[in-house]
Amino acid sequence: MKKTEELVSLEESLRIGFIGVGNIARGGHLRHLSTWDDVEIVAFCDVDEGAVQRAVEDYGGRAFNNVEHMLDDSNLDVVYICLPPFAHTNQEILAAKSGLAVFVEKPLAVDLSKAVEINAAIEEAGVVSAAGYNWRSTEITKVARERMAGKTVSAVFAYWIGGFPGVMWWRQQGQSGGQMNEQATHVVDIARHLIDSSAVSVYAQGTKGIGAKKWEKHDICDHIVATVTFENGAVLCAGTGHLALDGFRTGVDFLLDEMVVTHDNSELIVKTPGREERIRNNNNPYEEEDRAFLDAVRTGDRDAVYCSYNDALETHHITMAINESVESGQVIELPY
Known part of the structure; x- marks a missing residue:
């Protein structure tokens, strides 16, 4: 080797x-x-x-x-x-x-x-390592960072709510980790990335009962709503579920002083007093993250990737804390 x-x-x-x-x-x-x-x-x-x-x-x-x-x-x-x-x-x-x-x-x-x-x-x-959080490598994420620079994020609302993936392992908590871990982790990660702070506590609740009646071997939550508090004072409300129609809502809303930024991985909407910008994403985020990663391999620069494994672990801490809070009914302090 x-x-x-x-x-x-x-x-x-x-x-x-x-x-x-x-x-x-x-x-x-x-x-x-x-x-x-x-x-x-x-x-x-x-x-x-x-x-x-x-x-x-x-x-x-x-x-x-x-x-x-x-x-x-x-x-x-x-x-x-x-x-x-x-x-x-x-x-x-x-x-x-x-x-x-x-x-x-x-x-x-x-x-x-x-x-x-x-x-x-x-x-x-x-x-050199990288993790596949490819919302970070969209062109519109760069634009979002530019528009939000110097401003304080107050609250963030993140959604990954849609239909039901068909693979058997996805519906089993012990194999997928649930929807907050499997797909909604993307919106949790981009929220954390643009809030630009460390999470300090999590409280979450989940609902069950409908999916278990509809699908074989279904033991994950039908929906989860979580509140995540960050060191800089920002609060994230993250919701996920799979009983809605396909494509019902996926995206993140950032609320700042006299600015709302909405990111759905294909379009960025920036609203300020008297103005609304709509910016379509024009790059392939998979290609972009792969190019950055492989260039980093050549140079040996571990910081040149969009998201290292170590960085991704912070997001994983949040999604796992959400699962723990749903299970225990308690506020989970981070890191835990």
Whole structure:
């Protein structure tokens, strides 16, 4: 295996392996990475042998069904880990200990302890890391930061409320971590990112009963509403659920002094007295986050990514605290 602590020259292609080759790997990353001249997709590993073989047919490289064999036999620079929440075990740890840069799709894990363990391994190894919070890499997020600069965020309302994903693991708390962890983590993260402060406490409540009657093996909350307080005084109200119509509401509203900024990952709306700006997003955030990550791998600059694993762990702390508060009925102090 190749260690990226020995920087790859600009003339060399980065050798990339994928652990997990489902929809997010294909649609989010492989679609464009496979067309870039400065990377080479050389290995795929998945428990689904059919999926691995299809990936090899489409993108080349070698198929593996064992992570350690892939890491040992592929001379990699970079590993993309695109797994369901419950499937994160030791993949990131093995890659980091091998000196490989790691890109991890969100959410980081199904619980807090595993993500903390993975982060410790990445930090100890000192490798470049990134997490797939791609709302950060939209052009409109940059515009939002510019418009909000120097102003105090008072309150934020974040929503991920829509329909019901069909995969069986998603509806089971022990496998997905629930909707606040699985999808709504995007709006929690972009809220935290633009509030630009650390969360200090969480209180949340959830409802159950409807989904369990409609769908087999459904034990997650139908809806969750959470209040998150930040060190700088800002308050986030985050809501999520899956009983509404598809696409009902996904986005974040930031309330500042004489300014409201709405971000839904495709459009930014900035309202100030007597004026309303509507700015469409024109870049591909997956491509943007991948380019920043791979450039960081070449330079060894761990701070040049949009979101490192260590940074993403702060968001994961919040979503896990929301789950804990729903379960216990108590206010959860952060970090916990």
